[in-house]
Amino acid sequence: MDTVEYGIAHASRLMTDFAERTGLVGSQQSPQRYLWTDAFAVCNFLGLARLTGESRYLELARHLVDQVHHVLGRYRTDDARTGWLSGLDEREGEAHPTRGGLRIGKPLPERQPEEPLDHRLEWDRDGQYFHYLTKWMHALDQVSRATGDPRFNLWARELAEVAHATFTHGPPGRRQMVWKMSTDLSRPLVPSMGQHDPLDGLITCVQLEATRVLLSGAAAGPGPRRAVEDFAAMLHTTELRTDDPLGLGGLLSDAGRVAQLGTQGAFRDGTLLESLLTAALEGLSLYSLYGERSQPASRRLAFRELGLAIGLSSIGLIQPAVDERTAQQLMSATALGSELASFWLAPEHRAVRSWTEHRDINEVMLATSLVPEGYLVLEGFGGWRADVTDSA
Structure with missing residues (x-):
């Protein structure tokens, strides 16, 4: 084999x-x-x-x-509220299941308005995360691209619309984002902004519009221009650099999407791709020096390292869009992805508590590192040129 x-x-x-x-x-x-x-x-x-x-x-x-x-897309069974998060009736909720956003799926119910914030406990409480919603938008869009069924892209765009409306706030030109919202999207649970949330929002909205144009039979639905403008403006003041392996993997995966979207006219000046790769290469250098690769499995978090392995798998998608020097720098990092995946393939490393306590996310992301095509490759491109990307 x-x-x-x-x-x-x-x-x-x-x-x-x-x-x-x-x-x-x-x-x-x-x-x-x-x-x-x-x-x-x-x-x-x-x-x-x-x-x-x-x-x-x-x-x-x-x-x-x-x-x-x-x-x-519905309230928890232990919540006094019932039905779709959007408040739509059953028939409309079935037709538009993402209009109220989607819960994280944490084990504990969300913090109530009168409860003080406990940062440790908050990790186990339900609610909505913007960066989880963008991951789901991407997954829905990939289903549309794989099947040609425009409903999934419509659901992704409806999710993007409600996420932009509820997670962003402030006057034009000075808008910010909330990291975590309540289940019904009525109040912030953690008001700080996720480092890469504007980046995820920008690229995902451009991707969704690209797919809508590609699928000529797609329902009209919401458009992303306002969201793209807001996320692009926030990105100008966002520090992209990180040495966190999951964050680095996200930068590289996003760079792969930008490179693919660039072949159809999006992000035409190359500035965003250059910024992503500059940040990623600096972060990879730091991670190589100070990362946890020398630590035993019990002191490492697999899903974070596998996120980096997945991102490194996108280098083949990025290379055609960059100069030879950058391509060589990226190629020099590819062995790291194989090293991380191989480490977590070893049965003895998957016997430790840090693996078994997060088994679902670890095993799914290990599978993604082995077959990254479904996550990384945007299928079905034609000759479209999305007008919305002029401002991106």
């Missing part, structure tokens, strides 16, 4: 186990859904469908989308 076949076979086993363990398949009455993990899982199923030609993976992707919307 060659390396590619091994990666597909191992990713297939990981994703099959995940589907059974979390109630996506089988008779489990209360499926366990978590938005970040499920976004990567949808993309993994799409990638496996593309690589194997087996339709069952595409059906799993569709089924997971439906289950996420019916679990995380």
